[in-house]
Amino acid sequence: QDIEKETTAIVDRHEHREGSLLPILLDVQMQFGYIPEVALRHIAERLNITRADVHGTVSFYHDFRSQPGGRHVLKVCRAEACQSMGGEKLAEDVQTALGINWDETTSDGKVTLLPVFCLGLCSCAPAAMLDGKLHGRLDKANILALIEEMK
Ligand code: FES
Structure with missing residues (x-):
């Protein structure tokens, strides 16, 4: 380019x-x-x-990145409805599993983790978006499975 x-x-x-x-x-x-x-x-x-x-x-602005992102982008909701349904713990589990913090990319360039403030999926909280696809009712097991499935 x-x-x-x-x-x-x-x-x-x-x-x-x-x-x-x-x-x-x-x-x-x-x-x-x-x-x-x-x-x-x-x-x-x-x-x-x-x-x-x-x-x-x-x-x-949180949405801008000054480094190239990973091949996959995982956005985890940090807004209220998700927080009240265990979103904070979920975010911690994801960070631990990936070994990165918000706005960081794994060292193999696979995943960038971004916080997001409401994905409009509050009724299925906690929610996240992986490569533009929404996922609701997440817990540790199924979000780790999502991470695992990423190539
Ligand atoms: Fe998380 Fe709305 S608060 S999707």
Whole structure:
């Protein structure tokens, strides 16, 4: 992928509107799965802001990642309904099983673990999303099975 070229195209699409930084960053992350340093510098240059400004925005929003993600993305819900159904314990079990914390990727590049605030599956709490697919009524056994099944 030519990061610089594709970032240019994204900036071209949004540049004219006010508050273009967020939509640009969202598109960049969509395109590459994270915000590469090259893209970050390029965006700063084009929008005439400092690299630190762009970086500040990237680190402020939880959804942006500055490292490439794992092959699989597991998002575990941390919002209230899930918390009340053992979500905290579930999250701990997942972190222990994977040996990583929130926003980290396993050393083999297999899984990135992200916190998420409500997946709209509160009636089936606790919930998680693996590669875009929702899973509810999770417990230690079935979430570990999901992790196990990932290739
Ligand atoms: Fe977890 Fe809504 S609170 S899915």
